[in-house]
Amino acid sequence: MLNKINLELYKSLYLIRKTETEIRNYYYEDDMKTPMHMSMGEEAIVAGVCLALGQNSQVFGTYRSHGLYLAKTGETDKFFAEMYGKETGGAKGKAGSMHLSAPEQGMMGTSAIVAGIIPVAVGASFANKKKKNNKITAVFFGDGAIDEGGFWESLNIACLMRLPVLFVCQDNGFAVHTAGSLRHGYKSITDIVSKFNCNVFKEETTDAESIYNLTQKAIKLIKKTKMPCFLFTRYYRYLEHVGINEDFDAGYRSKKEFEKWRKKDPIDLQRKKLLKLGIKEGEIKKVETAIDNQIKKSIELAKRAPFTKASETYKDVFYEKK
Numbered sequence: 001m002l003n004k005i006n007l008e009l010y011k012s013l014y015l016i017r018k019t020e021t022e023i024r025n026y027y028y029e030d031d032m033k034t035p036m037h038m039s040m041g042e043e044a045i046v047a048g049v050c051l052a053l054g055q056n057s058q059v060f061g062t063y064r065s066h067g068l069y070l071a072k073t074g075e076t077d078k079f080f081a082e083m084y085g086k087e088t089g090g091a092k093g094k095a096g097s098m099h100l101s102a103p104e105q106g107m108m109g110t111s112a113i114v115a116g117i118i119p120v121a122v123g124a125s126f127a128n129k130k131k132k133n134n135k136i137t138a139v140f141f142g143d144g145a146i147d148e149g150g151f152w153e154s155l156n157i158a159c160l161m162r163l164p165v166l167f168v169c170q171d172n173g174f175a176v177h178t179a180g181s182l183r184h185g186y187k188s189i190t191d192i193v194s195k196f197n198c199n200v201f202k203e204e205t206t207d208a209e210s211i212y213n214l215t216q217k218a219i220k221l222i223k224k225t226k227m228p229c230f231l232f233t234r235y236y237r238y239l240e241h242v243g244i245n246e247d248f249d250a251g252y253r254s255k256k257e258f259e260k261w262r263k264k265d266p267i268d269l270q271r272k273k274l275l276k277l278g279i280k281e282g283e284i285k286k287v288e289t290a291i292d293n294q295i296k297k298s299i300e301l302a303k304r305a306p307f308t309k310a311s312e313t314y315k316d317v318f319y320e321k322k
Contacts, residue, residue: 003277005051007287009208010270012047012074015291016067017267019076022295023066023083024244031303032083034096039067040238044266045170046071046140048211049231052219053138053166058106058128060121061140063098065110068140072107076298086305093308094317114175115141115148118167122154125165125228136219138166144175146189158228159197166218167198167230172237177252193230204234206266209273236261 020038027036039046042064050059050071061068069079082089083097090102101109108124111117121139128135145151146169158165169189173179186192194200199221203214211233218229236258240247248255274284 003274003279005212006209006270006274006277007279008051009047009212010267010274010284011287011291012051012071013043013208013267013270014288015074015076015295016043016047016070018288018291019070019079019295020066022299026299027244033085034083034098035242036097036244037062037064037066037242038237038239038244039064041261041266042170042172042235042237043067043071044206044208044211044270045168045233045235047266048208049138049140049166049168049215051208052212052215053136055106056135058108058121058124058135058137059140060108060117060124060137061110062114062117062142062145063110063112064142065098065100068110069100069102069107073102073105075102075105076295077301078102080295080298080302081305084302084305085307086302087308087312088301088305091316092312094312115145115150117141118145118151118154122158122163122165125158125163126161129161129163134223136164136166136222138168140168140170142175143169143171143173143180143189144183145169147175147183155193155196155198155228155230162197162226163228164222164226165228166215166222167228169230169232171232171234173234174237174241174252176241177250179252190230190232193232197227199225199227199229200232201229202232206235206261206264206269207273208266208270238262 016039020040023036046067059068059072078090082091082093082095085093087093098112099110101107118139118141121137125137128137190200190202201214201218203211218231222229
């Protein structure tokens, strides 16, 4: 059973990393017009949480959406079509990288508004409680979101109404380029959240298996205590805030810090663990090759697909008609 879980985690980790590697390889062609907020470095969090949640769950996230989408759905055809702005994309090419969704698979949506998706997720959790469908809702956000009132209002109402929601804070140390020490008038967010009627977990590992196990505990607690959970995690963003390049020359962080985190890279860590568990190199290569081929095919399909017609511009969107 352990080997199976580790292998599933590695598939998710490798899929996310390889997908974003290919985005970096092709982005210079300028056919993908959407801004890219890359997930490199955070893969263990979304992979571990989503695998623990299972299929009967809902997730919401931020504009740094690639990892969450891929961890929840495992599909790349609609994903790349959306990146290329094609009609075969999940939103017919109209959403781009920052607003990904696949509600039929529990990937409810991501938003470019900092903390804007948190109240929506809490609303979905309320709906699930009323429906008594046993669904857990997880909402992912960066630590910059806890500077917004929407987070505190959402946390408060979720605790007050005892909603089945998992708040997942992914702290990469910065809100864009500003360190937490320059933004926070407190030392520990988990200490503050623990004062609410909320179960609180803190995990700083890059090991997806540890995050998977912790999320399972959180889910059991949500079901047992009928209280929400707050999961605080840390990771290091490998690339610039928005874009496909490194930015260690920008002056707000050093490459030495990155090199420390790179030594415990979540993909490398899980691959080494598979080998220690007795899974053969050939088996791992087979998994990697299958994912490589999947992504290659998806990119080819996306490039060949037609663009969305202009007549689709105002369909499936809310707008005020003048």
